[in-house]
Amino acid sequence: MKNISKKYNVTLYPLTDIHIGSGEDLEPFEYTIKEGCLYRFDMNNIYDKMPSDEKNKFLEKLKANDLIEIRKWIYNNYDESWGYVYKEYISDEFEGLYKEKIEGVGNKNEENQLKISKFFEQFGKKYIPGSSLKGALRTAFFIGDYYDNEKPLYKISKIRNENLVFESEVLKAQRIDKYGNKTGLEPKIDPFKTLKIFDSNEINIEKFSVERIEGTVNKSKNQKYNNQENTIKENIEVLLGNYKKNDRNFYKNDNGINFKIILNDYILENSKKYADSQKLKNKVVKFEKREFDIERIKGSLDA
Numbered sequence: 001m002k003n004i005s006k007k008y009n010v011t012l013y014p015l016t017d018i019h020i021g022s023g024e025d026l027e028p029f030e031y032t033i034k035e036g037c038l039y040r041f042d043m044n045n046i047y048d049k050m051p052s053d054e055k056n057k058f059l060e061k062l063k064a065n066d067l068i069e070i071r072k073w074i075y076n077n078y079d080e081s082w083g084y085v086y087k088e089y090i091s092d093e094f095e096g097l098y099k100e101k102i103e104g105v106g107n108k109n110e111e112n113q114l115k116i117s118k119f120f121e122q123f124g125k126k127y128i129p130g131s132s133l134k135g136a137l138r139t140a141f142f143i144g145d146y147y148d149n150e151k152p153l154y155k156i157s158k159i160r161n162e163n164l165v166f167e168s169e170v171l172k173a174q175r176i177d178k179y180g181n182k183t184g185l186e187p188k189i190d191p192f193k194t195l196k197i198f199d200s201n202e203i204n205i206e207k208f209s210v211e212r213i214e215g216t217v218n219k220s221k222n223q224k225y226n227n228q229e230n231t232i233k234e235n236i237e238v239l240l241g242n243y244k245k246n247d248r249n250f251y252k253n254d255n256g257i258n259f260k261i262i263l264n265d266y267i268l269e270n271s272k273k274y275a276d277s278q279k280l281k282n283k284v285v286k287f288e289k290r291e292f293d294i295e296r297i298k299g300s301l302d303a
Contacts, residue, residue, distance in 0.1 A: 005194050005264040011256040012133075017211065017238040020120040020132050026237075028114040029067055032074050033098050038116075038210055039084040046074075046082040068103075075102055085124070089209040094235055097212065116210055119237040126208065128239075128257060130197035138192055141267065145170045196262035203239065203257060211238050 031040045050058060054077060061073045080087075090098075101114055119126050168174040168185040175186040187193060212233050239257075 005262050008261045008263055010259050010261055012259060013256050014239055014241045016241040017209075018128075018241065019117070019213070019236045019238045020128060021236075022118045022120045024118050026116040026118050029071055031116075032071070032078050033090060033095055034075075034078060034080070036090060036092075036095065038088050038090050039078065039080070040086050040088075041078075041082070041084045046078070046084075049082045072102055086205045088205050088237070091209060091211045093212040094210050097235075113235075115235065117234060117236040119208060119239065125202045126205065126239075127202055128200040128259075130199045130259070133200075133259065134192070134195060134197045137195070137197070137267075141192075142167070142170055191264055191267050194262070194264050195267060198260040201258045207240055208237055209240055210235055213238075 026040065031038050033039070047055065047058065057077075058073065061070050098114060120129060120132075121127070165174075165182050165184055168182065171185070171191055173186045173189045173191065175183045177183050213236050214231050214233050
């Protein structure tokens with residue numbers, strides 16, 4: 001039963017905002033903002049489309065070789081008709097920061113505050129890698145087992161073999177040596193071995209926004225941060241979620257993401273069991289100090 005796999009076309013709806021980093025940043029001189037939107041541009045292309053009098057003024061700024069003044073001039077004069085690579089929404093907080101820093105920064109490090117961590121993309125197209133979803137699904141599978149069987153909260157062991165033994169028990173894929181001892185996970189019968197999740201379809205840029213997110217600083221590498229100042233805000237591109245915190249409802253709109261999945265019966269049947277579990281239905285998932293009612297969300301999806 002474990003090795004019988006089928007192909008499914010699925011549409012998944014993100015609850016919260018999602019960021020999957022590409023490892024690259026969008027630099028402050030690669031974009032400008034206007035009326036609540038970010039415009040990523042190609043400098044050569046916008047120059048070609050400028051009116052003649054604007055070109056002359058822009059050339060004077062370029063000759064001065066002052067990036068702050070060049071950015072400021074583009075911000076004050078840019079017109080959408082000059083073209084752009086893409087356009088996306090920005091949060092009020094990020095827009096406020098940009099306008100505050102447009103006149104320049106107090107020190108060199110502040111310039112980094114306008115960098116934006118880009119969402120995963122390839123050849124200019126944004127999507128969710130199948131590998132990211134596969135890891136999330138595997139984690140959810142284990143969490144479902146904890147709650148459904150009322151197990152104590154599992155703490156990751158520093159000993160790798162203990163973690164593998166735990167996983168093998170949940171997945172019923174135990175490796176046992178000749179002495180009858182459990183030694184870890186047997187890859188040959190791991191039901192997730194046959195799970196294949198293809199990369200999502202390209203995601204429309206209109207489903208993204210630039211947000212300011214608070215992150216934790218590694219104090220061992222950043223000694224200037226004390227116990228009260230060990231967090232820092234970053235600008236990141238996020239795929240917008242469907243959960244609206246202002247009225248605590250989930251909206252099943254056109255924000256679904258399409259995937260192709262090859263799934264075996266063992267994972268499918270156990271996932272259904274966990275989803276229908278009475279012990280899970282009233283659980284509340286906490287994310288960034290906001291609460292999500294699982295039963296309400298499930299009802300919205302079934303509608």
